[in-house]
Amino acid sequence: MSGELGVGDVRDRPERWNVVESSTAFQGPVFRVRRDRVEMPRGTGTEIVGRDVVEHIGAVGVLALDDRDRVLTLRQYRHPVGRLLWEAPAGLRDVDGEPLHVLAQRELLEEAGYRAERWDTLVDVYTSPGIADERVRIFLARGLTEVPAGEIDFERVHEEADMPVVWVPLDEAVRKVLAGELHNMVACMGVLAARAARDAGFRGLRAADAPED
Numbered sequence: 270m271s272g273e274l275g276v277g278d279v280r281d282r283p284e285r286w287n288v289v290e291s292s293t294a295f296q297g298p299v300f301r302v303r304r305d306r307v308e309m310p311r312g313t314g315t316e317i318v319g320r321d322v323v324e325h326i327g328a329v330g331v332l333a334l335d336d337r338d339r340v341l342t343l344r345q346y347r348h349p350v351g352r353l354l355w356e357a358p359a360g361l362r363d364v365d366g367e368p369l370h371v372l373a374q375r376e377l378l379e380e381a382g383y384r385a386e387r388w389d390t391l392v393d394v395y396t397s398p399g400i401a402d403e404r405v406r407i408f409l410a411r412g413l414t415e416v417p418a419g420e421i422d423f424e425r426v427h428e429e430a431d432m433p434v435v436w437v438p439l440d441e442a443v444r445k446v447l448a449g450e451l452h453n454m455v456a457c458m459g460v461l462a463a464r465a466a467r468d469a470g471f472r473g474l475r476a477a478d479a480p481e482d
Contacts, residue, residue, distance in 0.1 A: 283482070286310075289317060299361065300325040300401075325403035329373045330359040332391055332459030333383060333410045338467070339436040340460060341381055341413075355435070356453040357407075370477035373408045381434055382421060386412030388477035392462045396454055407459045408477060409466065439464055 287308040295302040303322045308315050333341035342355045360376035362369070370388050377383050391409040395402070437445070442460045445451045451460070466474055 294321065299363075300403075321400065323397075323401035323403070325401050327362040327404045328359055328455075329362065329369050329376065330357050330405055330407040330455030330459060331373050331377045331410050332357050332407060332456075332463045333377060333381065333385065333413055334439065334463055334467075335411075335413050335436065337436075338439050340439050340442045340463070341383070341434060342437055342442070342456065343381060343432045343434045345432050350452075352452070354453045355451055355456060357456045357459050359405075359455050368478060369406050369481075370408060373406075373410070373477075377410055378416060378421060380432065382416050382418065383410075383413045384416055385410035386414075389471070390475040390477055390479045391466065392458055393481055394454070394458055404481070405455060406481065407455055407462065409459075409463055409471075409474065439467065 288305045289308055290306040292304050293301055294304045301324050303324055305320050305322060306317050307320050309318050335341070341357070343358065344353050344355050346352075347354050358376045358380040360372060360380070362372060364372065370390075373388070374384070377385060387410070389409045389411075391407045393404065393406050395404055397403065439460070442451070442456075443464050446457045446460050451457055
């Protein structure tokens with residue numbers, strides 16, 4: 270069929286439809302809600318449709334894999350879903366201009382108490398593109414070294430005050446994801462991507478400082 274898209278065309282690309290009106294419905298420290306009226310194609314013409322957009326500062330996540338093929342997980346209370354979730358270390362992009370891999374290194378140290386010698390970009394995801402522009406880059410960290418608590422200049426508070434760490438074999442972590450025993454997006458995406466990367470001999474991974482677009 271002439272003009273049919275093929276497998277090579279299945280790649281996300283930038284696109285922006287015309288916004289005829291925009292206003293702020295809510296403004297908070299981490300995100301704001303923007304109310305847009307968007308001009309959308311319809312048949313041979315267009316229609317104006319309302320869309321609420323959560324503008325989020327974004328985040329990074331770290332899938333830490335040790336030399337025994339185990340994944341670092343930590344447990345954190347998440348109030349919106351009313352659950353204790355087993356997660357991968359993660360943090361907000363709340364320092365202007367900070368390189369994402371530097372932020373990831375800081376989060377791994379502060380949340381879990383580890384440093385890593387090898388960093389690669391594992392996967393980039395939009396967490397909920399139907400309502401939000403939040404973007405998360407998940408890194409793969411290897412060559413891990415535990416840092417004594419006395420050398421970490423960071424105080425954990427609120428939900429982060431008590432986060433136990435458990436090392437889970439990667440294959441077991443995959444089973445837990447598929448069995449519905451793990452729900453955190455960064456952990457689930459990171460575990461599945463890390464298994465795929467490992468099975469491919471970690472070939473084809475992007476550099477830690479690879480551009481997002």
